[in-house]
Each structure stands twice: as C-alpha cells, then as structure tokens.
Amino acid sequence: MFWKIVGVVVLVWIALAVIGAVFDHLFGILVLGAIAFGGYMLYKAISGGNRRDDITRI
Numbered sequence: 001m002f003w004k005i006v007g008v009v010v011l012v013w014i015a016l017a018v019i020g021a022v023f024d025h026l027f028g029i030l031v032l033g034a035i036a037f038g039g040y041m042l043y044k045a046i047s048g049g050n051r052r053d054d055i056t057r058i
Helices: 002-047
Strands: none
Touching: none
C-alpha cells in the first residue's frame, strides 16, 4: 500500500512538472499572439476610416 501511494505521488509530481513546462513555453507564444492581434486591431481602427468590416463591427 505504501508503494502505491508513493507511486501516485511521483506520477502526480511528474505530470505537474510536464504541464508546468508546457505552459511556461506556451505563455511566450500567447503573449506574442496577443500583441500581434492587438497591433492588427489598432491598425484596422486607425486606417479603416468609415469602412466597417465584420471583424471590427460590434
């Protein structure tokens, strides 16, 4: 019984380490994507004039 508990704790620890590493690497990609999308929306807002595309319509 003791080894089953130790095995479960080790598996959970490894799973959390892997998930943490994946999120750590994907966070940079998420930030770059948010900056690119914000820049695109800013460009559309400035250069759009009176034209209303589907992406900028609320």
